[in-house]
Amino acid sequence: MKTLFLFLIVCTTILSCNKAEKQNNIKTEKPNVILVITDDQGYGDIGIHGNDVIKTPNIDGFYKESYHLTDFHVNPTCAPTRAGLMTGRYANSTGVWHTVGGWSLLREQEKTLANMFSENGYATGAFGKWHMGDNYPFRAHDRGFQETVMHYGGGAQQTPDYWNNNYFDDTYFKNGKPTPYKGYCTDVFFKEAINFIKDRKDQPFFCYISTNAPHGPYNVPLEYYNMYKDLPNDVLTDTQKRFYGMITNVDDNFGKLRHTLKELNIADNTILIFMTDNGTAAGYNNSKGKVTGFNSGMRGKKGSEYEGGHRVPFFIHWKNGNISKPKDINQLTAQIDILPTLAELCNINLPKNHKPIDGQSLVSVFENNDNIGNRMLITDSQRVQEPVKWKNCSVMQNKWRLVNGKELFDIEKDQGQSTNIAKEHPEQVRKMRAFYDAWWTKTSVDYDKPIFFKIGNPNENPVTLTAHDVHSSKDNYVWNQIKIRNGNVGSGYWTLEIQEEADYEISLRRYPIESNLPINQTIPEVTTEEVKGLQFNIPKGKNLEYTKASIQFENAFSKQAEVIAGAESINFKTHLKAGKTKFRAHFMNQENEQNVAYYVYINKL
Numbered sequence: 001m002k003t004l005f006l007f008l009i010v011c012t013t014i015l016s017c018n019k020a021e022k023q024n025n026i027k028t029e030k031p032n033v034i035l036v037i038t039d040d041q042g043y044g045d046i047g048i049h050g051n052d053v054i055k056t057p058n059i060d061g062f063y064k065e066s067y068h069l070t071d072f073h074v075n076p077t078c079a080p081t082r083a084g085l086m087t088g089r090y091a092n093s094t095g096v097w098h099t100v101g102g103w104s105l106l107r108e109q110e111k112t113l114a115n116m117f118s119e120n121g122y123a124t125g126a127f128g129k130w131h132m133g134d135n136y137p138f139r140a141h142d143r144g145f146q147e148t149v150m151h152y153g154g155g156a157q158q159t160p161d162y163w164n165n166n167y168f169d170d171t172y173f174k175n176g177k178p179t180p181y182k183g184y185c186t187d188v189f190f191k192e193a194i195n196f197i198k199d200r201k202d203q204p205f206f207c208y209i210s211t212n213a214p215h216g217p218y219n220v221p222l223e224y225y226n227m228y229k230d231l232p233n234d235v236l237t238d239t240q241k242r243f244y245g246m247i248t249n250v251d252d253n254f255g256k257l258r259h260t261l262k263e264l265n266i267a268d269n270t271i272l273i274f275m276t277d278n279g280t281a282a283g284y285n286n287s288k289g290k291v292t293g294f295n296s297g298m299r300g301k302k303g304s305e306y307e308g309g310h311r312v313p314f315f316i317h318w319k320n321g322n323i324s325k326p327k328d329i330n331q332l333t334a335q336i337d338i339l340p341t342l343a344e345l346c347n348i349n350l351p352k353n354h355k356p357i358d359g360q361s362l363v364s365v366f367e368n369n370d371n372i373g374n375r376m377l378i379t380d381s382q383r384v385q386e387p388v389k390w391k392n393c394s395v396m397q398n399k400w401r402l403v404n405g406k407e408l409f410d411i412e413k414d415q416g417q418s419t420n421i422a423k424e425h426p427e428q429v430r431k432m433r434a435f436y437d438a439w440w441t442k443t444s445v446d447y448d449k450p451i452f453f454k455i456g457n458p459n460e461n462p463v464t465l466t467a468h469d470v471h472s473s474k475d476n477y478v479w480n481q482i483k484i485r486n487g488n489v490g491s492g493y494w495t496l497e498i499q500e501e502a503d504y505e506i507s508l509r510r511y512p513i514e515s516n517l518p519i520n521q522t523i524p525e526v527t528t529e530e531v532k533g534l535q536f537n538i539p540k541g542k543n544l545e546y547t548k549a550s551i552q553f554e555n556a557f558s559k560q561a562e563v564i565a566g567a568e569s570i571n572f573k574t575h576l577k578a579g580k581t582k583f584r585a586h587f588m589n590q591e592n593e594q595n596v597a598y599y600v601y602i603n604k605l
Contacts, residue, residue: 030204031318031346032270033117034197034257035338037085037208038250039078039129039155039215042280043311044296045247051294053235054283055227055248058255059315062274066315067327067366073334073396074278076302076309076381078154079104079131081277081335082210086112086132086143088339088357090378092443095451096132097382099154100477102469102495105451106132106143111351113339114144117206120348125196126150128189128210134160135453136460141175144351145208149174149181149192155215156185158480159468159598163515165481166538167212167219168531171514178514184221184533186213186246190253194260201264204346209257214246216281217482218535224249225533233292240293242535243282268319271345275335278302279309299417303381305392305403306417310379321345322367329365332396334377337362374398376435385471387447389440395432402432452497452580455602456504462603464512465494465585467596478598484511485523485541490596493554493582501578503605507569508549508585508597511541518566519546519587544595546587554582563587573605 044051048060074081079099080091087094087110095107106112114124125147130140134152141148150173153160162171162178167185171178181188193209213220224245228236236244254274261267281302284295300306314333317323336359343350344363364370380393395402399412408422408429422429455463467478470492478490511517523541528534549570552558556577561570585597 029269029320030120030122030348031320032197032205032207032266033122033273033342033346034193034207034209034261034270035113035273036211036254036257036275037082038211038247038276039213040278040281040302041214041247041250041276041312042278042283042295042301042308043276043298043313044294045214045244045276045280045283046313049296049313053228053231053294054244056251058251058258059274062254062258062272062317063315064326065324066274066317067323067329069314069316069333069362070328070330071332072275072312072314073310073332073377073379074276074312075335075379076278076300076304076392077383078129078215078277080381082129082131083110084359085335085338086110086114087355088336088359089355090336090358090439090443092380092382092387093355093358093446095446097380097387098384099131100468100479101385101475101492102451102471103382103385104131104133104154105138105469107446107451108137109355111354112143113342114140114206114208115351116144116339116343116348116354117346118144118146119352120346121204123147123196123200123203123205124208125193125200125205126208126210127193127196128185129155129212129215130210135463135465136457137454139176142459147175147196149179149189151185151212153466153468153479155212155480157217157482159466159478159484160464161481163481163512164526164538166526166531166534167217168533184249186211186249186253190257194257197260197266198264201266211250213250214243214282218242218246218282219531219533220245220249220535221533234290235292237285237292239282239535240285271316271318271321271323271342273314273316273338275314276312278312279304284308297415303383305379305381305394307394307401307411307415309381310394318345329362331365331372332375332377332398333362334359334379336377376432378436378439385473387444390436393436395436397432397435400428400432402429402436405433405436408432450495450580452495455496455498455576456500456502456578456604462505462601465583465600465602467598470494470596478596482539484598485539487542487544487595489593490598491594492596493584494600495580496583496602497580498576498578500604501576504574504576505603505605506551506572506574506585507601507603508551508572508587509569509599509601510544510546510587510597511568512599513569513601516568517541518568519563519570520544520565544587545589546595547590548588549597550584550586550588552584554584556581569601 083096228241298308300308472492526538
């Protein structure tokens, strides 16, 4: 009996040690991180948030196994949200306060989530949308991502993207090289991400899946459109039916991702995040009191400083980190909190030489329900060449929202922000205005410092410049390929840094080089019959009847040449000295009317 008793004690001790060792390994083993962010999907565009029309069963199921940041905020448009997410800093400080016009480029000194993870031994991959620069040193694969499959610009079919991309069987950029893919855009990006995960399953990885869906154009496989097609138009407009179809397609892919993680036996030690980048673009309409769609009772949509423009879903799950049961976290948070939070969750160092982080880690909130207090946060939407104080902004603190420095709302009592109570609470307004003043002083330090395209650098030669990125005082940006086909007029200049004095060839094109199209060419439309799933025909390309082309380097020289019949480009060979300059490139017609060159290629010879 005594021997049996001693044996049981020894067995119990061994089992306890094994259990403790296993728990310790869980805590010390680096978790994988997958961050899924969709484009233009709002807080109300998910079934679990009270939308009884949209079909999102996989995201709804994920919600039931996750912590939810219920008061989570981003910027009201794409690129600024991503800059804040990637750096943990207010977007305006990073040089990203627009989606076009040369101010969607992440300053080269900024460090990213991908820098942080790669410096700490993680494999890093990005799939889908970047929208913080398509040239060196701004591209995703210049900023810490080791493997990338991306469209260019702010969405497939935008000006920097590969010619004639339309969401189906597109050509994307794999580590910067154009590569054709088969299938629908969202399917492709998730498939490539899953391949990356399978290849890296035995090492810690950071996988960034950033879909361009459901951003317009609202092109969607018919099987998803048909899920909503027969709904009455007083429930959803045709555009909304397509928009919802795109989201359901995202949901299906999200389900496939989760299934893969379980198959690979890595689901438990993977931090999985689902979020979106701004308020809904198409999920809610209110036309003279006729409402279609759903916006969770909020005022405003994408681009708005009101709550519906920047309050978005954020769900996080990590079983080994005890983040696997549904829990609402109702404190005020933002995308700038994600970098420091992931650093602490993964027990890794912040990026080397990082600039001051504006966000704060939420780990103590997750683990101990700590109150992060009366913090204030700011979101704004500038979308101008020179930021304007108090423009389209919201200062947030607990239940308070100070909009544009003038309107005060209590969103606990007035979620729709219909009643301005600034006069009743002058002290609250004063405190929030003072916080904004200090924030503006800090974030505006570099507003007058241009961001330069690098010319003559071996990391990218030749350099492609597009009309998407010109600095324009008239806001006439030719930012997508429909505008190019229509021959829209643009104007402005690019800011260049010539990094090496040398001979260069500068080629001006009306269509991109991969199109092989002459400058003065009419090209046919692409119809909905040819490509099933397009919302509208892609219009024919007009002949703009250009007769001359010109280039100008500010305070240096200008050149002009005739447009020769049948020419695909007009080429200028010239010697450039090292330095920084403003550069303009134009085509002119017989009436001497100018238009920006949509595409310019600068090659160091």
